[in-house]
Amino acid sequence: MTNSTYRYPPDEFDVAVPGGAPVGVHRAPRSGWSSAWPFLLVALVCAGVAWGGITLLSGGGNDPNSAAEPNASVSADPSPSSSEGAEGEGDGQNDGDGGDEPSEESSSEPEEAQYPGDPAAANMAADIGVYNDSGEAGVAGAVATNLQAAGFTGNLNAGNAGDPNGPQAGAVTANSVLYGPDRADTASAVAEALGIPAENVQESADVGAHPTEAVWVVLVTPPTE
Known part of the structure; x- marks a missing residue:
């Protein structure tokens, strides 16, 4: 090693000894x-x-x-048992609701019977027979007076059931109005004036056979005022 390549300053170890070699070396050079x-x-x-x-x-x-x-698949897919339970609950609720609602047929009231004719078109001058079948005296006369007060101006004949040319006793079971052919309007007006229900207004061949009377009023019970 020459002095030009040795990077450390000379010291006592660099002193030459006989033979040309230094006394010692300060340190070995380090590699890269x-x-x-x-x-x-x-x-x-x-x-x-x-x-x-x-x-x-x-x-x-x-x-x-x-x-x-x-995790998403587990939370998104419900178990079959839970879905079946939900369907069962829905079916039960619907069945319960359907059972609570009354049907139209059960809730509707029976239709009220209508008079067979138009009371406004009645012949107020027609002859009317009033027949007592109640067994109580004076009933037929009182009803004839009421019909006169209601505006009927024809002959009002008061009699008893079983009279000649009149209705038979016991022919009806409730206060009724019987009429001949083409007398439905007049019979309806008589029944309306006396408060007799429409189902007790009927056409009768016996009335049609009477020589003069167009309508019969048959009283089984005294009419209520």
């Missing part, structure tokens, strides 16, 4: 690798730490979608 490897080691450690931190922050390298899919 011995100076560079500490830096390489530090760089590798830093790289490893950085890679570990990135892996940790990214969830350990696992795919987040693959981890979430099983």
Whole structure:
């Protein structure tokens, strides 16, 4: 080694001894690798730490979608037993609601009978026979007076059931109005004036055979005022 390549200052070990060799060598020259490897080691450690931190922050390298899919499928698909139970509850509720609602047929009231004719078109001058079948005296005369007060101006004949040309005793079971052909309007007006229901207003061949009377009023009970 020459002095031009030796980088350390001369000292006592550099003093020449007989034979030309120095007494000693201060230190051996260092190679380039011995100076560079500490830096390489530090760089590798830093790289490893950085890679570990990135892996940790990214969830350990696992795919987040693959981890979430099983949970989504479990929560989205209801079990068959729960769906069947819900359907059963719905069916029971519908059946219960349907049973609570009354049918139209059961809730509707029976239709009220209508008079066979139009009381407004009655012949107020027609002859009317009033027959007592109640067994109580004076009933036929009182009803004839009421019909006169209601505006009937024809002959009002008061008699008893069983009289000649009149109705037979016991022919009807409730206060009734019987009429001959084409006398439905007049009979309806008589029944309306006396409060006799429409179902007790009927056409009768016996009335049609009477020589003069167009309508009969047959009283089984005294009419209520």
